[in-house]
Amino acid sequence: MKKIAGKSIRGMVNILLILIFFVPFYWMALTAIKTLGQTLQSPPVFWVSNPQFENFISAFHAIDFMHYLKNSVITTIGVLAAQLITIVPAAYAFARYDFKGKGVLFGMVLATTMIPAQLVFLPVFLILSKLHLINTYWSLILPQATSAFGIFMLRQSFMQVPKELIEAARLDKAGELKIMFRIMLPMCRSTVATLALLSFIGCWNDYFWAKVLTTSDAVRTLPVGITALRNVDGGVANHIVMAGNLIMLVPILVAFVIAQKQILKAFAYTGVK
Amino acid sequence: MxxxxxxxxxxxxxxxxxxxxxxxxxxxxxxxxxxxxxxxxxxxxxxxxxxxxxxxxxxxxxxxxxxxxxxxxxxxxxxxxxxxxxxxxxxxxxxxxxxxxxxxxxxxxxxxxxxxxxxxxxxxxxxxxxxxxxxxxxxxxxxxxxxxxxxxxxxxxxxxxxxxxxxxxxxxxxxxxxxxxxxxxxxxxxxxxxxxxxxxxxxxxxxxxxxxxxxxxxxxxxxxxxxxxFTAKFIGTPPMNVFRAEACPKSWKIPEQAHYIGFRPEHVRFFRPETESIELEGRIITREMLGAEILYKLDTPYGFLQARDYHTADKHEGNVRLWLSRGELCFFDSQENRIRSHMEEY
CATH class of the missing domain: 3.40.50.300 (P-loop containing nucleotide triphosphate hydrolases)
Incomplete structure (x- = not known):
């Protein structure tokens, strides 16, 4: 009896969790294929029989979609590349070297994860502005060029790699870079895939930095660009905004499908054989 | 080189x-x-x-x-x-x-x-x-x-x-x-x-x-x-038997400065050797037949010892007589280091 009660409670909680995550997503997808009238209807409709797929075409044409897309792609690739260059050596050093002040430094790295972006954007803006980097790709890439969370995660993974492997590599005349990128990274590929995906999502969807560090459309990315869709049809075109959002989501879904196996591995299995 | x-x-x-x-x-x-x-x-x-x-x-x-x-x-x-x-x-x-x-x-x-x-x-x-x-x-x-x-x-x-x-x-x-x-x-x-x-x-x-x-x-x-x-006890399976010299009878003619006496298990004999030897009594506790040899664990008045016997046809039980050839004994001083001078004494 107790067992059945426990099972059904767990089932209900699961269903609730699924609803919490699924409903907003469903609402976005549904709104994206509604007519303007349906989006304003009260009580709201939860099903449409005549999906308006041309909303996507409208969204595509209403703003310079390709321009924003290009900016998003360049920024995201830039951020991912920068993070690869900064995170891997930092994590390797924290995991494998003993040096003075290591504990303090690592504590500082972790502490930065607790500082919200809203607190630092002004100094960041001022610095970048002094360097005349506002409205360049650098202004979007540099603030996200490293990730304290990434350093922490990768350090944990690196620490699991047996030290004999690194020693064997040293005896095989491998330099530190080779050890990092040929031995350590492939062994921690689940963590790397997870981090890459998280960074990708974070950067691709980022609205805040893209908004505050740009003053013109020159390098603005898709999330900022899409907000302009609201002004189509006199400021209430939520269906077009949602259509734009859905288009923006496609690369994330594709990336997730590709990386899914590795991500589940990273969370389910933290050891390295 | x-x-x-x-x-x-x-x-x-x-x-x-x-x-x-x-x-x-x-x-x-x-x-x-x-x-x-x-x-x-x-x-x-x-x-x-x-x-x-x-x-x-x-x-x-x-x-x-x-x-x-x-x-x-x-x-x-x-x-x-x-x-x-x-x-x-x-x-x-x-x-x-x-x-x-x-x-x-x-x-x-x-x-x-x-x-x-x-x-x-x-x-x-x-x-x-x-x-x-x-x-x-x-x-x-x-x-x-x-x-x-x-x-x-x-x-x-x-x-x-x-x-x-x-x-x-x-x-x-x-x-x-x-x-x-x-x-x-x-x-x-x-x-x-x-x-x-x-x-x-x-x-x-x-x-x-x-x-x-x-x-x-x-x-x-x-x-x-x-x-x-240490070497005597670390090397060999079973290792060398080591007795405290003070526990052994005077008749064994142990050099004065010796604190320990050692001998290999294969040097424990169940018959009197022709060379000068020491005789002692012991009681067999265990017997392990390993094919080509038999390992015995024995209790003697001076401590436990292990013996290796290649005469697998013989089966020893209970109280037995044992002989140690004097030339095969090793003596160690109070620092557990080997005394080699006794070689000349005998």
């Missing part, structure tokens, strides 16, 4: 807590030298210092007469085999073997030739494209060996390479390593805590305890002529 020389070498991890202190050691070129000792005796640390994986805190370490300070592990012309194999899990067998050669910038044709040759020797040819997780323990250790051999190093360092294998495979690989040493004629330095491995493979044994060399020599020297009680 000495291939590796350690002069007054010491190793500290923390100040004032030496792991190894003032270690002097010479390893002959072409020898199969075993660093033997209980865990924590510093044998692995010594090996790792030779490899350059641990810094030498004091003293000098030379390979081929050249001071190895500031010489990177990869530039010492050595190869190492680790206990847990340490083969790169994300690379195939071929890539594992090739990694060091690529880093040493050896041309592709030469690499291919060497890998093929090594694959033949180690029997890995058909597994070249497999990943390590698709190999058995023995095959993985062969990959580790192949990876070391392919570099044609002057010195092979091995850190308990066989201890993760099952008994049968261990015996087999032991023989293969001896053959390999004879074929390559390079210098082998092998760390183990297993004295059977040490005795069977080594041409030279260095027995260590607490960072100090207790005795070194050929397996025969170490076994037949122990310098101290």
């Amino acid at each position: 000495k291939k590796i020389e350690l002069e007054q070498v010491s190793k500290f991890y923390e100040k004032d807590v030496p792991i190894i202190e003032d270690l002097d050691l010479g390893i002959e070129e072409g020898s199969f030298t075993i660093l033997l000792g209980p865990s924590g005796c510093g044998k692995s640390t010594t090996l790792r210092m030779i490899a350059g994986l641990e810094e030498v805190s004091g003293g000098t370490l030379k390979i081929d007469g050249r001071d190895m300070k500031n010489v990177q592990p990869g530039d010492r012309d050595i190869a190492m085999v680790f206990q847990n194999y340490a083969i790169y899990p994300t690379m195939t067998v071929r890539e594992n073997i090739e990694f060091g050669l690529k880093n040493a910038k050896i041309p592709k044709a030469e690499r291919r030739k060497r890998i093929e040759e090594i694959g033949g020797i180690t029997g890995l040819t058909e597994y070249m494209n497999r990943k390590p997780n698709a190999l058995s323990g023995g095959q993985r250790q062969r990959v580790a060996l192949a990876r070391a051999m392919v570099k044609n190093p002057q010195v092979f360092l091995m850190d308990e390479p066989l201890s993760n294998l099952d008994a049968k495979l261990r015996t087999q690989l032991r023989t293969e390593l001896i053959e390999l040493h004879q074929k390559l004629k390079s210098t082998f330095v092998y760390v183990t805590h297993d004295q059977v491995e040490a005795m069977s493979m080594g041409t030279h044994i260095v027995l260590m305890r607490d960072g100090k060399v207790m005795q070194q020599g050929t397996p025969e020297e170490i076994y037949d002529d122990p310098d101290n009680v």
Whole structure:
């Protein structure tokens, strides 16, 4: 009896969790294929029989979609590349070297994860502005060029790699870079895939930095660009905004499908054989 | 000629807590030298210092007469085999073997030739494209060996390479390593805590305890002529029997300064030998039939002892008489060091 009660409670909680995550997503997808009238209807409709797929075409044409897309792609690739260059050596050093002040430094790295972006954007803006980097790709890439969370995660993974492997590599005349990128990274590929995906999502969807560090459309990315869709049809075109959002989501879904196996591995299995 | 020389070498991890202190050691070129000792005796640390994986805190370490300070592990012309194999899990067998050669910038044709040759020797040819997780323990250790051999190093360092294998495979690989040493004629330095491995493979044994060399020599020297009680008790299965001299009767004519008396189990006889001998009584506690020999554990008035009897047809039981040939006794002083002067006295 107790067992059945426990099972059904767990089932209900699961269903609730699924609803919490699924409903907003469903609402976005549904709104994206509604007519303007349906989006304003009260009580709201939860099903449409005549999906308006041309909303996507409208969204595509209403703003310079390709321009924003290009900016998003360049920024995201830039951020991912920068993070690869900064995170891997930092994590390797924290995991494998003993040096003075290591504990303090690592504590500082972790502490930065607790500082919200809203607190630092002004100094960041001022610095970048002094360097005349506002409205360049650098202004979007540099603030996200490293990730304290990434350093922490990768350090944990690196620490699991047996030290004999690194020693064997040293005896095989491998330099530190080779050890990092040929031995350590492939062994921690689940963590790397997870981090890459998280960074990708974070950067691709980022609205805040893209908004505050740009003053013109020159390098603005898709999330900022899409907000302009609201002004189509006199400021209430939520269906077009949602259509734009859905288009923006496609690369994330594709990336997730590709990386899914590795991500589940990273969370389910933290050891390295 | 000495291939590796350690002069007054010491190793500290923390100040004032030496792991190894003032270690002097010479390893002959072409020898199969075993660093033997209980865990924590510093044998692995010594090996790792030779490899350059641990810094030498004091003293000098030379390979081929050249001071190895500031010489990177990869530039010492050595190869190492680790206990847990340490083969790169994300690379195939071929890539594992090739990694060091690529880093040493050896041309592709030469690499291919060497890998093929090594694959033949180690029997890995058909597994070249497999990943390590698709190999058995023995095959993985062969990959580790192949990876070391392919570099044609002057010195092979091995850190308990066989201890993760099952008994049968261990015996087999032991023989293969001896053959390999004879074929390559390079210098082998092998760390183990297993004295059977040490005795069977080594041409030279260095027995260590607490960072100090207790005795070194050929397996025969170490076994037949122990310098101290530790060596006597560490080498041999079962080890040497050691009695306290004060417990033994005057009639045994023990030298005055002797505190301990030792004798090998195979020197305990169940019949009176023709040489001058000591007679004692004992009660048999256990009897282990091992095929070619029988091991007895006995209780005597002077302590327990173990005896090895090759006369497997005889079956001893209960209270028995035993004889020890006087010439085969070893005497040790209060510092547990061997007293050799008595040889002349008798």
